[in-house]
Amino acid sequence: MIPGIIIGVVVVVLAIIIWANYNGLVGLRNQVKNAWAQIDVQLKRRYDLVPNLVETVKGYMKHERETLEAVTKARNIAVQASSAGAGERSKVEGELSSALSRLLAVVERYPDLKANQNFLALQEELTSTENKISFARQFYNDSVLRYNNKTHMFPSNIIASMFGFKPGEFFEITVAAEREAPKVSFTQ
Amino acid sequence: MWEQIRSNQIRSVVLTIGMGALLILIGYFLGLYFFDSAFAGLVIAILIWAILSLVGYFQGDSILLSMHGAKKIKPDDHPRLYNVVEEMKIASGLEKMPDIYIIDDPALNAFATGRDPNRASVAITSGLLQKLNRDELQGVIGHEIAHIKNRDVLLMAMCAVLLGTIVLLAYYGSRFLFFGGRTSSRRSSSSGGGGGAMIIILVVALVFMILAPIFAQLIYFAISRRREYLADASSALYTRYPEGLASALEKIANSTEQLRTANKATAPMYIANPFRQKGLRASDLTSTHPPISERIRILRSMAGASYKDYDQAYRHIHGGKGVMPASSLVAETVPVRTMRLESEPSEIQRARETSDVMWRLSNYKTIPCDCGAKLRVPSTFRQPQIRCPHCGRTHQV
Numbered sequence: 001m002i003p004g005i006i007i008g009v010v011v012v013v014l015a016i017i018i019w020a021n022y023n024g025l026v027g028l029r030n031q032v033k034n035a036w037a038q039i040d041v042q043l044k045r046r047y048d049l050v051p052n053l054v055e056t057v058k059g060y061m062k063h064e065r066e067t068l069e070a071v072t073k074a075r076n077i078a079v080q081a082s083s084a085g086a087g088e089r090s091k092v093e094g095e096l097s098s099a100l101s102r103l104l105a106v107v108e109r110y111p112d113l114k115a116n117q118n119f120l121a122l123q124e125e126l127t128s129t130e131n132k133i134s135f136a137r138q139f140y141n142d143s144v145l146r147y148n149n150k151t152h153m154f155p156s157n158i159i160a161s162m163f164g165f166k167p168g169e170f171f172e173i174t175v176a177a178e179r180e181a182p183k184v185s186f187t188q
Numbered sequence: 189m190w191e192q193i194r195s196n197q198i199r200s201v202v203l204t205i206g207m208g209a210l211l212i213l214i215g216y217f218l219g220l221y222f223f224d225s226a227f228a229g230l231v232i233a234i235l236i237w238a239i240l241s242l243v244g245y246f247q248g249d250s251i252l253l254s255m256h257g258a259k260k261i262k263p264d265d266h267p268r269l270y271n272v273v274e275e276m277k278i279a280s281g282l283e284k285m286p287d288i289y290i291i292d293d294p295a296l297n298a299f300a301t302g303r304d305p306n307r308a309s310v311a312i313t314s315g316l317l318q319k320l321n322r323d324e325l326q327g328v329i330g331h332e333i334a335h336i337k338n339r340d341v342l343l344m345a346m347c348a349v350l351l352g353t354i355v356l357l358a359y360y361g362s363r364f365l366f367f368g369g370r371t372s373s374r375r376s377s378s379s380g381g382g383g384g385a386m387i388i389i390l391v392v393a394l395v396f397m398i399l400a401p402i403f404a405q406l407i408y409f410a411i412s413r414r415r416e417y418l419a420d421a422s423s424a425l426y427t428r429y430p431e432g433l434a435s436a437l438e439k440i441a442n443s444t445e446q447l448r449t450a451n452k453a454t455a456p457m458y459i460a461n462p463f464r465q466k467g468l469r470a471s472d473l474t475s476t477h478p479p480i481s482e483r484i485r486i487l488r489s490m491a492g493a494s495y496k497d498y499d500q501a502y503r504h505i506h507g508g509k510g511v512m513p514a515s516s517l518v519a520e521t522v523p524v525r526t527m528r529l530e531s532e533p534s535e536i537q538r539a540r541e542t543s544d545v546m547w548r549l550s551n552y553k554t555i556p557c558d559c560g561a562k563l564r565v566p567s568t569f570r571q572p573q574i575r576c577p578h579c580g581r582t583h584q585v
């Protein structure tokens with residue numbers, strides 16, 4: 001009788017532990033997924049902004065054809081890679097970021113452009129989108145860290161391997177210039 | 189990293205239960221006196237509290253916002269403000285974008301309200317909006333979003349209601365005690381001539397009526413102060429840039445304007461105490477907010493941007509125990525961001541931008557004239573044309 005009760009209690013406790021850890025893992029995995037979706041939204045927003053930006057500055061920047069083409073090219077490559085995973089994407093997005101920051105550095109030489117209302121509005125949008133990308137990345141990486149910790153720590157690691165929870169991939173921008181430059185700079 | 193919310197909630201629940209106990213005691217004494225039945229008093233106290241709570245829960249945010257004449261803005265009314273709020277929403281992982289309101293007031297303040305993270309609003313005065321640069325604005329909005337994310341807004345609103353009920357009951361209760369609310373015939377028939385015991389109860393009740401609102405307020409302020417520190421720490425973590433909030437708080441501290449429509453019960457909801465008491469160290473028990481200078485010093489001495497860094501800075505400045513719940517102090521390094529935004533509109537540009545928004549929100553049309561003047565045309569203006577008073581050109585309305 002008594003051994004039966006003990007076994008019963010152990011089984012119930014085990015079931016509760018598995019249930020709680022499984023739900024915890026699912027919750028964290030969903031958070032990672034949502035955080036990634038946020039990054040994705042902002043990256044897409046940037047793809048949409050780039051043609052507008054190029055269109056607006058083209059008239060003013062007759063002599064910067066190469067810089068403009070580099071931006072357009074980096075954007076197109078990034079769009080093509082947009083269904084890839086975090087690791088691959090971080091590289092192409094890094095290229096786009098640095099191409100953009102080169103373009104915006106050149107803007108300094110065009111005072112007419114800096115007086116253009118249209119351009120100023122675009123500039124605010126672009127600055128904010130860059131910020132949103134880095135904040136979304138920040139939140140995503142924090143979520144991945146928590147999720148990965150959970151998949152590595154006892155006892156949730158056992159449940160993670162039982163139900164096939166794979167650790168998440170961090171999203172780091174790989175181009176060094178981007179770390180400095182997500183802030184668009186046009187001082188005067 | 190976000191577990192501190194839960195442990196913070198437990199502490200707040202304990203304090204809130206303390207306030208609830210005060211309310212019940214008041215009801216008990218009132219009932220004992222006026223109805224010869226503690227139960228009736230309890231029912232009345234709880235009924236009043238329940239009604240006020242329901243109003244507070246469903247309408248608290250709209251009451252607070254309309255009290256200030258706050259106007260809701262759309263994304264293109266003030267793109268920078270909208271963007272900054274969205275940035276902080278993303279950084280905090282909040283699911284729904286809060287509504288944004290501007291209060292037409294030169295005082296420098298901001299607050300968050302709403303019943304849960306899915307129905308929340310942030311409001312900022314036009315004065316603060318034009319005073320702050322983008323980083324500072326980010327710090328302030330980060331602080332307000334943290335209040336939403338940490339679920340402080342509902343808690344503070346509910347505590348305000350509880351406090352209000354206690355004050356209300358104690359006020360009228362003590363008036364009645366003094367000026368003889370009860371009929372002596374009823375009382376004597378039930379207590380059967382125990383005059384001495386009656387007097388003791390009367391004295392105890394009277395003292396309690398006087399003390400209860402004070403205690404309730406102290407508890408309320410204790411809840412509020414902790415939450416301010418936590419919101420500061422969260423803002424630093426979201427923005428990865430404690431200096432932004434620090435410098436915004438400095439500007440707020442240096443302002444002499446006082447918010448026109450603030451009152452004692454709502455004071456904890458603002459980013460800085462709306463009542464300026466010069467020379468008073470606000471660290472004493474009767475303040476809703478930690479002293480601004482201390483908040484600035486803590487933010488400025490943070491080594492990184494994590495909760496742990498905030499806690500260390502707090503202990504360094506304040507001494508004694510830290511302010512962050514232990515569960516948030518996992519060892520992780522969160523570097524402070526170094527890149528700076530340089531594409532800033534100047535303060536004059538920001539002032540113009542803000543006043544344009546305020547005119548537009550009050551349904552004025554703005555017609556720019558070639559001479560540089562801006563004509564503000566009220567919506568009641570019915571003429572098809574208007575003459576510029578500055579240079580005499582006529583414009584189509």
